Amino acid sequence: MPVDVQSLAKRRGFIWQSAEIYGSMAGFYDYGAMGAMLKKKWENTWLKYFMGLDDNYYLIDPANIMPEAALKASGHVDSFTDPLVECTKCGHAVRADQLIEEVTGAAAEDLSPEQIDSKIVELNLSCQRCKGHFGSAKIFHMMFPLDIGTKGTDKAYLRPETAQGAYLNFKRHFEIMRRKLPLGLIVIGKAYRNEIAPRQGVYRMRELIQAELQIFMDPETFSDELDMKEMEGKEINVQLVDMRGKQDVQSMPCRYLIDQYKLPDFYVYHMLKIQEFYLDVIRVPKNKFRFYEKSEKERAFYNRVHFDIEIDLATLGGFKELAGLHYRGDYDLTKHQAGSKESMEVSLDGRRLIPHVLELSFGVDRNVWALLDLHLVDERTGVLKLAPSLAPYTFAVLPLMRKDELIPVAREIHTLLKNDFDVYYDQSGSIGKRYARMDEIGTPFCITVDFDGLEDNTVTIRDTDSSEQKRIPIDELERIARGLASGKLLFRDLK
Numbered sequence: 382m383p384v385d386v387q388s389l390a391k392r393r394g395f396i397w398q399s400a401e402i403y404g405s406m407a408g409f410y411d412y413g414a415m416g417a418m419l420k421k422k423w424e425n426t427w428l429k430y431f432m433g434l435d436d437n438y439y440l441i442d443p444a445n446i447m448p449e450a451a452l453k454a455s456g457h458v459d460s461f462t463d464p465l466v467e468c469t470k471c472g473h474a475v476r477a478d479q480l481i482e483e484v485t486g487a488a489a490e491d492l493s494p495e496q497i498d499s500k501i502v503e504l505n506l507s508c509q510r511c512k513g514h515f516g517s518a519k520i521f522h523m524m525f526p527l528d529i530g531t532k533g534t535d536k537a538y539l540r541p542e543t544a545q546g547a548y549l550n551f552k553r554h555f556e557i558m559r560r561k562l563p564l565g566l567i568v569i570g571k572a573y574r575n576e577i578a579p580r581q582g583v584y585r586m587r588e589l590i591q592a593e594l595q596i597f598m599d600p601e602t603f604s605d606e607l608d609m610k611e612m613e614g615k616e617i618n619v620q621l622v623d624m625r626g627k628q629d630v631q632s633m634p635c636r637y638l639i640d641q642y643k644l645p646d647f648y649v650y651h652m653l654k655i656q657e658f659y660l661d662v663i664r665v666p667k668n669k670f671r672f673y674e675k676s677e678k679e680r681a682f683y684n685r686v687h688f689d690i691e692i693d694l695a696t697l698g699g700f701k702e703l704a705g706l707h708y709r710g711d712y713d714l715t716k717h718q719a720g721s722k723e724s725m726e727v728s729l730d731g732r733r734l735i736p737h738v739l740e741l742s743f744g745v746d747r748n749v750w751a752l753l754d755l756h757l758v759d760e761r762t763g764v765l766k767l768a769p770s771l772a773p774y775t776f777a778v779l780p781l782m783r784k785d786e787l788i789p790v791a792r793e794i795h796t797l798l799k800n801d802f803d804v805y806y807d808q809s810g811s812i813g814k815r816y817a818r819m820d821e822i823g824t825p826f827c828i829t830v831d832f833d834g835l836e837d838n839t840v841t842i843r844d845t846d847s848s849e850q851k852r853i854p855i856d857e858l859e860r861i862a863r864g865l866a867s868g869k870l871l872f873r874d875l876k
């Protein structure tokens with residue numbers, strides 16, 4: 382019996398549909414007290430890891446609203462669209478490509494409205510809700526337009542992706558950061574898409590969060606900047622195009638992907654880095670992780686190489702895209718050079734070039750969902766087994782009972798730890814119920830103050846993974862907490 386993650390996520394304070402007291406709008410979600418902390422932890426973990434790939438990678442925070450001219454240049458105004466068909470009887474709106482794909486199993490992204498109309502006739506498709514006929518297919522623009530200022534004359538849009546903000550900021554950062562490549566610009570923030578049919582919970586949202594690293598680089602020298610030795614003897618989980626339908630995932634040597642499959646070595650290097658992030662840091666089981674190759678037809682024309690990063694999620698029925706690794710060439714900066722009339726060329730050792738972009742793009746909401754899906758291990762007990770670095774709260778401080786002798790000591794310990802760690806304090810209800818509550822939100826360690834401890838200045842630490850308890854001196858609590866939180870000290874090694 383699969384765990385009902387959706388209702389658990391709601392009941393435990395992680396995530397639910399926005400504006401629920403007004404009946405909610407599809408595609409918008411609110412993170413609750415636990416969800417907001419979990420999301421922040423994922424973002425911090427992601428940021429630390431990917432910003433750490435190079436000394437010249439930085440976090441920036443561009444505006445969410447972008448002028449029309451910039452999105453015209455990027456191609457979004459003209460082609461950020463989906464094909465739409467509506468039922469002539471009940472008005473039900475459907476993404477035409479998905480409607481056709483569900484029946485034929487073949488990609489329908491490239492069909493024109495006329496081709497869609499004839500496919501609908503050919504396949505005899507009708508409205509799933511009322512069996513009514515579909516009207517003719519239309520091109521639907523997915524950006525949210527805005528009229529800025531009192532006269533509304535400045536046309537703008539909510540950004541459809543965070544990447545554009547990084548491209549617009551490239552030239553200035555290149556100057557500020559002493560004209561070096563590679564230069565990485567990271568944005569973690571919201572993006573907005575007027576999806577025709579938001580569905581599968583947080584998987585397709587109208588307001589979503591992205592975490593993206595745009596690496597601006599010189600394709601001729603980028604490899605020299607990377608430690609290629611790290612790839613020796615390493616393998617990557619992939620599903621190449623010709624494996625589809627035969628094999629979900631196969632582990633392949635980095636060397637094979639570079640030498641025989643002819644992927645750029647810097648691309649494979651970043652595949653390995655992403656895989657290490659998921660397997661070692663996020664602790665995704667190896668058999669649930671893969672890079673899914675997009676065929677030439679499926680990928681955007683400007684992407685020279687494109688693999689999606691997919692994780693096998695029980696709640697979403699199989700491997701689902703959580704991120705993408707895109708080698709976009711010089712497409713973006715060339716487009717913005719043409720649109721803005723500002724030169725995007727840089728000069729390096731006497732060579733002039735428009736830098737190429739390698740984009741590492743992650744959907745934050747999907748990744749947070751994946752944590753709940755993967756780590757909610759037991760429906761009966763509902764224990765959420767998160768790595769200490771990802772748990773909303775790393776520690777809980779609990780007096781064994783609500784007794785006057787215990788509470789001041791527990792309060793003192795809470796005060797001692799809360800500046801350095803995320804610590805939850807709870808003194809109400811039975812200790813068993815409070816442990817269960819911490820198990821449910823993934824708090825890895827509970828520190829309990831009891832009467833024995835008052836005698837000898839100790840507390841107990843309980844490990845959620847094993848529900849084992851150990852007694853430690855209060856004097857050593859800070860040091861031990863630091864070790865456990867960082868993962869440098871394991872609970873089983875505690876004496």
Ligand SMILES: [Zn+2]
Binds near residue numbers: 472513
């Ligand atoms: Zn209908």
